Amino acid sequence: MFTGIVEATGIVETIQHNDSNIDFILNCPFTSELKIDQSLAHNGCCLTVVEINENNYRVTAIDETLEKTNLGQWKIGTEVNLERCLKFDGRLDGHLVQGHVDKTGIVEKIEDKDGSFFITISYDSTDEYTTVPQGSITVNGISLTVAESGNTSFSVAIIPYTWEFTNMKNLQIGDIVNLEFDIIGKYVNKLMKKNALL
Incomplete structure (x- = not known):
C-alpha cells in the first residue's frame, strides 16, 4: 500500500530481457536503505526488489505488468518516480494507492x-x-x-x-x-x- 507521495526519482541504468519478462536495474538516493523482497512503487507500479548491488537495485516486470503499464517503454536514462510502501505510524499525505496500475x-x-x-x-x-x-x-x-x-x-x-x-x-x-x-x-x-x- 502506498500514498502517491513520491519520495525521490530513480534512473534506469540497465535493461535486461529475460524471455517475456524484463529486469530493470536502477539507481536511487535511498538504495542503501532498501531490502531484498521490499515493495517499491515505480511510476505507480509496485515491483519487488530482488537484488541490491552497492548503489543499484534490480526489479523484474512480468509480461502482464508490461502490458498494463508504461514500463515497456523505459530506456536507459529514464527518470522514474519512486515511493516505498506506507508505514502505518505516519501521516497519510496523499490517498490510498495500491500500486496496481489500472x-x-x-x-x-x-x-x-x-x-x-x-x-x-x-x-x-x-x-x-x-x-x-x-x-x-x-x-x-x-x-x-x-x-x-x-x-x-x-x-x-x-x-x-x-x-x-x-x-x-x-x-x-x-x-x-x-x-x-x-x-x-x-x-x-x-x-x-x-x-x-x-
Whole structure:
C-alpha cells in the first residue's frame, strides 16, 4: 500500500530481457536503505526488489505488468518516480494507492499557467473506471486531485514543487502515463453494477 507521495526519482541504468519478462536495474538516493523482497512503487507500479548491488537495485516486470503499464517503454536514462510502501505510524499525505496500475493514459495537453501546470490526459473508453472533480487519481505514481473530469479524460493541476521533484517535468504531448483510479470509486462502481443486475 502506498500514498502517491513520491519520495525521490530513480534512473534506469540497465535493461535486461529475460524471455517475456524484463529486469530493470536502477539507481536511487535511498538504495542503501532498501531490502531484498521490499515493495517499491515505480511510476505507480509496485515491483519487488530482488537484488541490491552497492548503489543499484534490480526489479523484474512480468509480461502482464508490461502490458498494463508504461514500463515497456523505459530506456536507459529514464527518470522514474519512486515511493516505498506506507508505514502505518505516519501521516497519510496523499490517498490510498495500491500500486496496481489500472491502465495507461495519453498526455493530450500541457498548459503552463504562469508557474503551475495544467495537464489533460485521455484514456480508452471503459465503464470500470471514472474520475470526478476534486477526486483522487494516481498518475505515474503521483497522488493528484482531478480538476476537470470527462468521460474518457481528466485534467490535473500540478504545483511547481511536484513539477520539479518528480518526472512530470519530462512529460511531452503523446507520452503514455500509468493510471491508478481511486479504489473507493472502483468499489462503488462495481456495487452499482451488481445492484443493477438484481
